[in-house]
Amino acid sequence: MTAIERNNIRNFCIIAHIDHGKSTLADRLLEHTGTITQREMQEQILDDMELERARGITIKARAVAMHCDIDGTRYELNLIDTPGHVDFHYEVSRSLACCEGALLLVDAFQGVEAQTVANVYAAMGHDLAVIPVINKIDLKHQRADEVALEMEQSLGLPMDESIRVSAKTGIGIPDLMSAILKRIPPPEGERDSPLQAMVFDSHYDEFRGVITYVRVMNGTLFKGQKIHFINTGSVHEVLELGQFAPKRRPCEELQAGEVGYVICNIKSLDKVKIGDTISVPGEKSGTALSGYQEPPRMVYCGLYPSDGQDFSELRDALTKLSINDPSFEFEPESSDALGFGFRCGFLGLLHMEIIQQRLEGEADIDLVQTAPNVTYQIMTKMGEILEIHRPQEVPDSGQIAEFRQPIVRVNIVIPEEYVGAVMKLCTERRGVQTGQEYLSPTRVMLTYELPLGDVIYDMHDKLKSNTRGYGTMDYEVIGYQPADLVRMDILVNGNKVDALSVICNRGDADRRGRAVVKKLKEEISRHMFEVAVQAAIGSRVIARETVKALRKNVTAKCYGGDISRKRKLWQKQKEGKKRMKSIGSVDIPQKAFMAVLDTGEAGK
Amino acid sequence: MPADRYGMEARSAYIHVPFCRHRCGYCNFTLVSGRDAWIERYLLNLKRELALLKQPRQLDTLYIGGGTPTHLSSNQLDRLLEIVDEWLPREPTSEFTIEANPSDLKDHRKLDVIRQHGVNRISLGVQSLQPRKLDLLERDHTPREVHDVMNAIRPWLRSISLDLIFGTPDETLDEWKSDIFEASLLPVDHVSTYGLTIEKGTSFWKRKHENSLIELDEDTSASCYEYAIDRLSELGFEHYEISSFSRPAHRCQHNEVYWSGKPFFGFGPGAASYTGTRRDMNHRSTSQYFKLMETGGPAVFESETLNQHRRAKERLVIGLRRMEGWNLAHFEDEYGFSVHGLVGPKLKELIRLGYLIETDSTLKLSRAGLMISDSLWTKILAD
Numbered sequence: 003m004t005a006i007e008r009n010n011i012r013n014f015c016i017i018a019h020i021d022h023g024k025s026t027l028a029d030r031l032l033e034h035t036g037t038i039t040q041r042e043m044q045e046q047i048l049d050d051m052e053l054e055r056a057r058g059i060t061i062k063a064r065a066v067a068m069h070c071d072i073d074g075t076r077y078e079l080n081l082i083d084t085p086g087h088v089d090f091h092y093e094v095s096r097s098l099a100c101c102e103g104a105l106l107l108v109d110a111f112q113g114v115e116a117q118t119v120a121n122v123y124a125a126m127g128h129d130l131a132v133i134p135v136i137n138k139i140d141l142k143h144q145r146a147d148e149v150a151l152e153m154e155q156s157l158g159l160p161m162d163e164s165i166r167v168s169a170k171t172g173i174g175i176p177d178l179m180s181a182i183l184k185r186i187p188p189p190e191g192e193r194d195s196p197l198q199a200m201v202f203d204s205h206y207d208e209f210r211g212v213i214t215y216v217r218v219m220n221g222t223l224f225k226g227q228k229i230h231f232i233n234t235g236s237v238h239e240v241l242e243l244g245q246f247a248p249k250r251r252p253c254e255e256l257q258a259g260e261v262g263y264v265i266c267n268i269k270s271l272d273k274v275k276i277g278d279t280i281s282v283p284g285e286k287s288g289t290a291l292s293g294y295q296e297p298p299r300m301v302y303c304g305l306y307p308s309d310g311q312d313f314s315e316l317r318d319a320l321t322k323l324s325i326n327d328p329s330f331e332f333e334p335e336s337s338d339a340l341g342f343g344f345r346c347g348f349l350g351l352l353h354m355e356i357i358q359q360r361l362e363g364e365a366d367i368d369l370v371q372t373a374p375n376v377t378y379q380i381m382t383k384m385g386e387i388l389e390i391h392r393p394q395e396v397p398d399s400g401q402i403a404e405f406r407q408p409i410v411r412v413n414i415v416i417p418e419e420y421v422g423a424v425m426k427l428c429t430e431r432r433g434v435q436t437g438q439e440y441l442s443p444t445r446v447m448l449t450y451e452l453p454l455g456d457v458i459y460d461m462h463d464k465l466k467s468n469t470r471g472y473g474t475m476d477y478e479v480i481g482y483q484p485a486d487l488v489r490m491d492i493l494v495n496g497n498k499v500d501a502l503s504v505i506c507n508r509g510d511a512d513r514r515g516r517a518v519v520k521k522l523k524e525e526i527s528r529h530m531f532e533v534a535v536q537a538a539i540g541s542r543v544i545a546r547e548t549v550k551a552l553r554k555n556v557t558a559k560c561y562g563g564d565i566s567r568k569r570k571l572w573q574k575q576k577e578g579k580k581r582m583k584s585i586g587s588v589d590i591p592q593k594a595f596m597a598v599l600d601t602g603e604a605g606k
Numbered sequence: 607m608p609a610d611r612y613g614m615e616a617r618s619a620y621i622h623v624p625f626c627r628h629r630c631g632y633c634n635f636t637l638v639s640g641r642d643a644w645i646e647r648y649l650l651n652l653k654r655e656l657a658l659l660k661q662p663r664q665l666d667t668l669y670i671g672g673g674t675p676t677h678l679s680s681n682q683l684d685r686l687l688e689i690v691d692e693w694l695p696r697e698p699t700s701e702f703t704i705e706a707n708p709s710d711l712k713d714h715r716k717l718d719v720i721r722q723h724g725v726n727r728i729s730l731g732v733q734s735l736q737p738r739k740l741d742l743l744e745r746d747h748t749p750r751e752v753h754d755v756m757n758a759i760r761p762w763l764r765s766i767s768l769d770l771i772f773g774t775p776d777e778t779l780d781e782w783k784s785d786i787f788e789a790s791l792l793p794v795d796h797v798s799t800y801g802l803t804i805e806k807g808t809s810f811w812k813r814k815h816e817n818s819l820i821e822l823d824e825d826t827s828a829s830c831y832e833y834a835i836d837r838l839s840e841l842g843f844e845h846y847e848i849s850s851f852s853r854p855a856h857r858c859q860h861n862e863v864y865w866s867g868k869p870f871f872g873f874g875p876g877a878a879s880y881t882g883t884r885r886d887m888n889h890r891s892t893s894q895y896f897k898l899m900e901t902g903g904p905a906v907f908e909s910e911t912l913n914q915h916r917r918a919k920e921r922l923v924i925g926l927r928r929m930e931g932w933n934l935a936h937f938e939d940e941y942g943f944s945v946h947g948l949v950g951p952k953l954k955e956l957i958r959l960g961y962l963i964e965t966d967s968t969l970k971l972s973r974a975g976l977m978i979s980d981s982l983w984t985k986i987l988a989d
Contacts, residue, residue, distance in 0.1 A: 528824070530959070530981050554828035555980040558800040558849040560927060562620050562864050563878025563887050566910055569920050572983040 006069075006078040008259040009188045013080045013217065015097055017125060018107035019115040019474065023137045027107060027169035028066075028081060034175050035068035035079065037247060064203065065215055065261050067245040070179070077183060080245075080261035082202065082217075084121075089350025091124075091478060092297055096202045096277045098124060099293060100217035100261065103131040103186030105178075106159070110136050110144035110166075114152045114441050116415040120476035122157050131186045132157075134164040135178060140171050148442055156441040189259030196288035197221030197229075199256075199264075199280040204271055206325065210242075212268040213250075216280060217261045220288060223280070224255040229266070230283040232290040234275055237283050238266035272328035297329040299347030300408075300479070301354055301458060302391045304335060304372035304501060305361070306343030308581050311368050313342050319365035320344060323357060330357050337394070339499040339585045340370065345391060348374075351458055370583050372501045373598045376455045379406040379482050393503035396489040399540065405487040407505075408454040410477040411436070412461075415447045420469040424448060427464055430603060431456035432507065454479060455505070459599050490515055490544075492522070492598065493536040494588050504598045508539075515545035517602030523547040525594040533588055611871075611904070612658045614881045617665055618863040619694050621652070622874030623672040623686070624892045627707075630744040631813070632771075634805040636876030636890045637673040644892065645682055648874075649689065651899040655873050656693040658903060663871070665694050667701045667860035674731070676710035680719050687723035694871075696724065701859045703727040703767075709747040711755045726764040727858075729798075730755070733771045735788040736781055742774055749788065760793045765856050767796035772834065773827035774802050775819055782830040783837075790841050795856035798849050799834045801827055828977060835973075848927045848979065865928055867921050867940075875905070884911045918943045923983045926962075931970025945969055952985050 018024040032038040064083040069076060084097045098104070104125040108114055125132055134153045136146045150161040165181050167174030203215035216223070223229070227240045244252035245262040256262045268274060277294040281287045307316045320332045330353065335345040348354040354374055361367050378390040381404040382397065390396055412433070416424055418440075428435070428450045437449030452461075457477055465473040490511055492502035502522075506514050515537030522535045526549050533549040560568050581592035624637045625645060638644065668690070678686060696702055702725050711717055720728075734740050735749040752768075759766065770789060772782045789797060804810045804821055813819035835845055843851035847865060850858065863870055872879040875895040878887045889895045889907040898905040912920060918941035925932050938944050946953055956962045961975030961982055975982055 530961070530978055552978045552981060553824050554801070554831060555978045556801065556831070556848060556976065557980055558803070560848070560864075560924065561861060562870065562880075563872060563876065563885070565864065565920070565924060566878075566885055566887075569923065569983075569987065572923070572980060573987045575980075575984045 006076060006260075008191070008193075008257070010075060010077045011080065011188055011259045012077065012103065012182055012186045013082065013101045013189055013259070013261055014103040014105060014130075014182060014186055015082045015084050015101050015125075016105045016107055017084070017118065017121040017132075018137075019109070019112070019117050022107050022109040022112065022115075022118075023169045024083075024107055027105070027135075027137065027167070028083070030169045030172060030175055031079070031081065031179075032066065032068060032248065034172075034179060035070045037066070037068045065246055065263075066248045067251075067261065068247075072180075072183065078260075079182060082261065089300070089348075089353045092295065092349075093203070093276055094121065095124060095128075095293065096200065098128040098130060099291075100200055100202050101125075101128070101130055102189055103133065103182070105133050105135050105182075106153070106157070107135045107137050108149055108153065110138045110146045110149055111141055113145070113149045113445060114156055114415065116413045116447070116474040116476040119156065119413050119415065119447065120478065122159075132159060133178075133181050133185055134159040136164055136166045137169055139166045140168040140173060152441045152445065156439060156447060191218070191220045191258030193220075193222050193257045195220035195258070196286055197223065197281045198288040198291055199223055200291055201231075201274060201276055201278045201280060203276060204274045206271050210265050212265075212271055212274050214264045214266070214268075214274050214280075215262075216256070216264055218256050218258050219291060220258050221281075222255050222257050223262075223264065228283055229264070229280050230287060231274070231278050232281055232287075233278045233294050234273060236268075236273060238268060241265050241267055270325055272324065275328070297349060298479070299329075299331060299377070300350050300454065301348045301374045301376060303346060303348075303354060303374040304337065304340065304343050304392065305332075305346055305358075306337070306340040306370045306372075306501075306583065308368040308370050309584055315365075316344070316361075316367055316369070319361055319367050320346070322365070323360060327357070329353070335392075337372075337501045339501045340372075340583055343370075347391070368581055370581055370592050370595065372595050373504065374459065375505065376408055376458060378408075378487065378505055380404070381406070390505070393489050393505050394500045396503075396505065399488070404484045406482040407485050407487060409451055409480055409483045410454045410457055411480050412450045412452050412457060412475055412477040413447060414450070414465065414473060414475045415441065415445060416465075416469050416473040418444050418446050420473060421446055421448070423468045424465065424473065427461075427468055428452060431461070451480065452477075453485065460601075488539050490518075491538050492518065493534075493538060493543075494526075494590070495534055495586060496536075497586055498538075499585055499590070501595065502598055510601070511537075511539055512544050513602040514600070515539075517600040518598050519545045519547040521597035521600045522594055523549050525591055525597050526588065527591075528552040529588060531587075611879050611881065611884075611886045611906075612660070614869055614871075616663070616869035616871050616879075616881075618667040618860060618868065619663070619665055619669070619871040619873065620860075620877055621668070621670045621690065622872070622877040622888075623670060623675040623678065624648070624875045625672065625677045626674045627677055627746065628744065629809075631809045632743065632802060632804065634807050635673065636892070638892050641892075642677075644896075645678060647896055648892070649682065649685055651896050652686070652874060653689050654899045655903060655905065656689060659693055659871075662693050662695055665696050665700055667863055668694055668696060668703070669860040670704045671729075672705055674707045674710065675704050676706040676716055676720075680713060680715035683716055684719045684723075687719065687725075691723060698724075701727055701765075703729055703765075703858070703860060705729045705731060707731050707747070708752050708755045711759065712751065714758075717758065721762055727767065728759060728763055728765075729767040729769065729796075732768040732789075734774075735785055739771070739774050739777065739781070739785070743771065753792070756792050756794075765795045766793065767798060767858065768792070768794050769798045769800065770834075771800050771802050772830040773822045775822055777822055777826070777830070779826060779829050779833065783833060786834060786837050790837075795853045796858060797838060797843060797851045799831070799838075799851070800849055801831060831977070832973075846929050848976070865924055867924070883917065884909060914942060915948070917941070918948055919987055922948065923986055926969070926971055926982075927979070929970065929976075931963075931968050933968055934964075935967065937969075949986050952988075956982060956985065 016024050066081050068079040082097050084094045139146050150164045153159045154161045165178050198219040199216040205213050207213050230237050242252050242265040279290045329349050332344040332346040336342050380388045382401050383403045433450040433452040435450050439447045486508045488508045490504050491498050519535045519537050532551045535547050536543050537545040583590050626637050626639045629639045704725050706728050733743050804814050838851045845851050869882045875892045876890040886906045886909045888905045895905045957964050963970050963972050
């Protein structure tokens, strides 16, 4: 196959809200360019599912190269898929950096959603050419005209530039193809410059090791070349490279502007960092591309083996998981209350849930998980900045000069009638409104700045319940701001349980303290003795509840043949304490650790 | 003592009759309802199982339970008791109990059969004397019928026992007090009180999980239980085991065999026998029991032989369920462990917390320990 002229290459991604038809459109483009036949389509879908199963969920970008001939010229279209969930912002930004254009896909009935807005702004931030595409125009209730107006008003994309398609039936696909060729600029970059290739994804293949996804920005990658991952510092030899079509298709070289994969006998995914730059070792090395960072861990929680479970089993399971998912990190920690376990960092709450499910599903480990928390910053009176990943690390108040929390900008798109309810929700959480915009006469976008800690746990659920499921939201971290924060401790029978401490706003502490101890009272079952549950700030107790002592626990009948069955039942009660931790002599179930997230807001 | 189930020298036997008119919503016992056609086959197979004894055994206690033994017709009941008389003869002083459903005993022919075969103790499944509770518990008798039956059987019986259930959904302490009061007006010698437990596999369980049946709260249920203990004691009943109360000299001797670790025979589906070291349990399914007996038997589904340590722990727990508790020297002689050596420091802790009372010679439950005794058993049985 002859190399394609750089001017005839188009690199683009599709931005869409969930269910707006992204994968259907991708399939249609593959079919239209003859990359895949309808018969192969079936297999392809199955292959994808396999891959997704192996990874737990579609969280990563993928790339596929398509070719088409127009007026005797051969074009190459590289479609780079981007993850849709807010947890994966960083990956999205790296994928966008590899594209020159983006298709903004919006459902002709649903219209613009919060996530769409956030991703479009991200694409514009990378100077991508954005092509508005209205999908599902074959639907009976489509309102394509209004949606086009929404896009113009909210995103500044001219109405007459939008392409109307039905990815399902194929209507409008040829128009879209020509828009891609005309409106998206070809990549820049020189094949003879020093090599710079952006790593935008990777996955692990059990036979070949790590498959690294790259976009060559400058220079040329070729088989047998010695390459250098600039940020990790490792050097490898290229064993195979090629493009996805959509299966791996090896070739001899990838030039500036092209997108493909590289295989170099790398055995662990954590050796390949998304956003890293591949160049050559030595003097001819290019410089690192900008924008690289460690995947930002937004949420931390402690994972501990339940009573009777093995610490080393948990460590082995976490190690195994991290090979497949380097964005998740863990390190050993110990808690006075819970013993030895791990502090784990995640990209977001969804990511945390995926990991936890995989631990329990694949490794059959019985876990106790502490409540998730975000990373706070503390400036001490000595002028030192501390990163706080868990409440236990908060120093005495006398040492704190400034307590800072991460702030996010949240975009919320809702039908107009819910504006009041949503504003109330945001105000309760100390949100500062920075924008309000009508996307259409009936749909509004609100923009707020809110503490991440108030957004991450249940804001999405709250929004859905306040808007009968119509509201959508998206957020991005904009920085840290000082706030009047305190650590609230929980005492069980007078003993501080470090794993139950939380960081909260001083003004909310009383209300939250009351809510948390009340919830704990419900979750802790009656013991042979009374259990006092207290919330305290420093040495000041702000709330107290008592779990009354067990009053009656007695088996009435015990005759003849029943004796052995009853004996086994009594014996089993000790063994049956799954997802429990004994602290002092009080058994605390998993649910109790989550009780500290109770905000004590009205309407719960 | 030979470890063989049918060859051993036991002086007590239990016979399970797995038939009922209707399965009540709270019941998870071994029984079938609406299968009266199986009764003849049952009698045939019970006879086969008893024949495994090879020779008749003289008994001190015999207990026929169910199910509902009195659900059998008078003729069937007669044949059941004939078989039993043939293989399990008794002295006139022996205790011979049969469980009975009050409404079945309206049939005088059944009463005559029971009397003729020397039954001297009847355990009546009364459960309650309050119409609301009887209805909820799906029982088919009225308080009036209980009175009538009681008067009919009193003259010729040595002992009458009745079962009462407390802690039913929505039950109030007053409702339970009425039950105890009305029961105390009846000519009874023995009362068993059971807190309702909603067991897996019952229709109550299903209703509980559909939230159409709400279990009574722990505090009310505890108050009912404590009231029963206090009031029945005032009325002259001795509280001699967790759920058993008797007038002087009317303890259930058969149950005391279970609780004191003596051997006993068991016949019929789901029945267990105990040699003193080994427990054999028959198949709980009536049809499986038939099949096994029809192919030569025995119908054993599972057997259990406890090692010395486990057996001692089981004996400790079961013995502590009797209010008199354990004589410490007696326990050590019998099982080869001192109670402290067996349980370890946990026992001292339970005594310190006031759940168990230790004197120079005895160990027994306190009132507080009685109320939460299952939690104690869990601690004692844990290794």
